[in-house]
Amino acid sequence: MSYDLVVIGSGPGGYVCAIRAAQLGLKTAVVEKDKTFGGTCLNIGCIPSKALLHASELFEEAGHKFGKMGIRVGTPALDLPAMMKFKDEGVDGNVKGVAFLFKKNKIDSFQGIGRIVAPGKVEVKSAGGATETIETKNIVIATGSDVARLKGIEIDEKRIVSSTGALVLPSVPEKLLVVGAGVIGLELGSVWRRLGAQVHVVEFMDRILPGMDLEVARQFQRLLQKQGLSFQLSSKVTAIDASGNKLKASVEPAAGGAAETIEADVALIAIGRVPYTAALGLDAAGVKTDERGRVIVDAHFATSAPGIYAIGDVIAGPMLAHKAEDEGVAAAEIIAGRAGHVNYDVIPNVIYTFPEVASIGKSEEELKAAGIAYNVGKFPFTANGRAKVNLTTDGFVKILADAKTDRVLGVHIVGADAGTMIAEAAVAMELGASSEDIARTCHAHPTLTEAVREAAMAVEKWAISM
Numbered sequence: 029m030s031y032d033l034v035v036i037g038s039g040p041g042g043y044v045c046a047i048r049a050a051q052l053g054l055k056t057a058v059v060e061k062d063k064t065f066g067g068t069c070l071n072i073g074c075i076p077s078k079a080l081l082h083a084s085e086l087f088e089e090a091g092h093k094f095g096k097m098g099i100r101v102g103t104p105a106l107d108l109p110a111m112m113k114f115k116d117e118g119v120d121g122n123v124k125g126v127a128f129l130f131k132k133n134k135i136d137s138f139q140g141i142g143r144i145v146a147p148g149k150v151e152v153k154s155a156g157g158a159t160e161t162i163e164t165k166n167i168v169i170a171t172g173s174d175v176a177r178l179k180g181i182e183i184d185e186k187r188i189v190s191s192t193g194a195l196v197l198p199s200v201p202e203k204l205l206v207v208g209a210g211v212i213g214l215e216l217g218s219v220w221r222r223l224g225a226q227v228h229v230v231e232f233m234d235r236i237l238p239g240m241d242l243e244v245a246r247q248f249q250r251l252l253q254k255q256g257l258s259f260q261l262s263s264k265v266t267a268i269d270a271s272g273n274k275l276k277a278s279v280e281p282a283a284g285g286a287a288e289t290i291e292a293d294v295a296l297i298a299i300g301r302v303p304y305t306a307a308l309g310l311d312a313a314g315v316k317t318d319e320r321g322r323v324i325v326d327a328h329f330a331t332s333a334p335g336i337y338a339i340g341d342v343i344a345g346p347m348l349a350h351k352a353e354d355e356g357v358a359a360a361e362i363i364a365g366r367a368g369h370v371n372y373d374v375i376p377n378v379i380y381t382f383p384e385v386a387s388i389g390k391s392e393e394e395l396k397a398a399g400i401a402y403n404v405g406k407f408p409f410t411a412n413g414r415a416k417v418n419l420t421t422d423g424f425v426k427i428l429a430d431a432k433t434d435r436v437l438g439v440h441i442v443g444a445d446a447g448t449m450i451a452e453a454a455v456a457m458e459l460g461a462s463s464e465d466i467a468r469t470c471h472a473h474p475t476l477t478e479a480v481r482e483a484a485m486a487v488e489k490w491a492i493s494m
């Protein structure tokens with residue numbers, strides 16, 4: 029068998045790359061080691077976590093908000109197995125969708141572990157141990173990432189879990205210890221808090237959501253605390269004793285010092301993810317990795333070996349599904365002789381809690397560090413008519429614009445539907461818009477997006493509604 033392109037891995041990077049390549053006329057195959065397509069995102073990441081976030085949010089609304097709007101349903105009761113089934117059905121529909129798209133685009137698929145034997149040759153080893161070798165002009169490595177582990181703490185996916193185990197807990201833990209206040213820890217911590225767990229978050233840094241705009245992170249932490257999550261910042265979990273009925277976690281100040289013991293029923297280790305390249309045979313193929321194990325690529329996604337490219341979580345950059353997808357499209361276009369490109373300055377980042385947090389472009393801290401003069405426009409949802417009637421007044425929109433040119437450099441939103449609203453900022457920034465462009469664009473009333481417009485007006489101090 030001989031192909032123009034073989035993609036190893038069928039996550040959002042790999043499957044999108046394969047589809048785009050097939051659209052451009054390349055004879056394409058995908059190698060996937062797992063039973064279903066879709067990678068981390070569809071099977072154990074974005075999709076199942078969003079299903080549980082959605083269901084648990086409605087559960088909470090039914091308990092706390094419905095009454096205020098005149099809807100009497102009594103106290104909602106949790107049927108966790110049914111909620112898990114709902115999540116699994118959502119995953120199933122999505123992974124089948126990828127299989128359908130492969131067929132539709134005439135993409136061949138090989139089930140098994142892919143190994144690059146040499147440039148142009150991929151060996152596939154099936155679960156039964158049989159191997160076959162596929163010949164191809166080009167290879168795209170899209171093998172994604174795996175959970176990062178804490179030294180000395182073994183993840184059993186039952187009581188000490190990664191995000192994968194936290195998506196399938198059989199019952200609501202009384203006490204959940206979340207190690208790491210990043211996106212995954214806060215999303216899954218929110219799910220289990222809504223379903224009844226006491227959630228305590230330990231974070232090494234002196235703030236939550238490292239890398240996000242600090243004002244946004246601080247406001248978000250206050251909102252999560254109001255909902256019942258507790259935080260212990262500048263602290264590290266150094267060991268977890270799982271010998272008794274309760275887990276006993278040793279927690280020390282990040283700078284070192286006396287340890288205290290925190291008891292929990294379940295501990296979620298959410299300290300990040302690491303690139304996954306096991307069994308790929310990178311050394312033999314001449315593909316170089318950096319000090320963090322990421323495949324090194326140039327601006328055209330080419331690795332150090334001829335005809336071998338890499339995209340998604342396995343290379344540098346934010347570990348996000350849409351970043352992987354965009355790189356998949358760009359790599360396929362480059363391989364097909366076109367001009368593929370990803371604009372890394374315009375990649376949104378969303379936390380799907382309630383309220384949501386969404387940001388794009390530079391934070392205030394980044395602009396200060398780069399010595400770029402900027403103006404700030406801010407608008408709170410308490411002053412937005414739709415947020416008021418929806419009872420979703422928590423949060424604000426903040427727009428950062430270049431002081432000289434007024435070009436939008438960053439947009440940060442804490443609020444209901446922030447993840448959807450950030451798309452407006454993405455389009456504006458992709459087109460090089462100024463804050464005045466957003467301010468003078470008619471926005472439908474009454475919508476939450478009017479807060480984005482008002483924040484843009486506020487850059488030049490003419491917000492109307494506050």
Ligand SMILES: Cc1cc2nc3c(=O)[nH]c(=O)nc-3n(C[C@H](O)[C@H](O)[C@H](O)COP(=O)(O)OP(=O)(O)OC[C@H]3O[C@@H](n4cnc5c(N)ncnc54)[C@H](O)[C@@H]3O)c2cc1C
Pocket residue numbers: 036037038039040041042059060061062065066067068069070072073074075077140141142143170171172173191192212304306307308339340341342347348349350351352380
């Ligand atoms: C709990 C959780 C929630 C998340 N939520 C979001 C979110 O809401 N939004 C967002 O943008 N991102 C989210 N992410 C991150 C997102 O899932 C990843 O950024 C994305 O999946 C990366 O895509 P990828 O194609 O690079 O790799 P992956 O999706 O990891 O896919 C890699 C695929 O390669 C296969 N593979 C690996 N090695 C081989 C081999 N040798 N042979 C054959 N196959 C192989 C794997 O089995 C896997 O299917 C979340 C992640 C987690 C864990």
